[in-house]
Amino acid sequence: MAALAAAIVLTGTAFAADVSKKDAALMAITQRPIRDTALSEGSGEPAWKTIPSWFLGNGSRPDLVVKLIVRARD
Secondary structure: OHHHHHHHHHEOOOEOOOOOHHHHHHHHHHOOOOOHHHHHOOOOOOHHHOOOOOOOOOOOOHHHHHHHHHHHHO
C-alpha cells in the first residue's frame, strides 16, 4: 500500500508527466530497480557499421567532407 501512495505522490510531477495519473501510478509501482547488467553488458555490433547512410554537407569544403566520410567508414 505504501508503494501505491508513493506512486500517487509522484504522478503529475517529473515522473511520467506526459501520461495519465493512472498510467504513471502503474509505472511507478511496476518499475524494477536497475540491474548491474544494464550498466556492464555490451550492446553488440553498432548499427552504423552495417546500415548504409549518406552525408549531405553544405559543399563549402568538399575536401573536408570527403575526409570526414572516409574517416567515418573506417
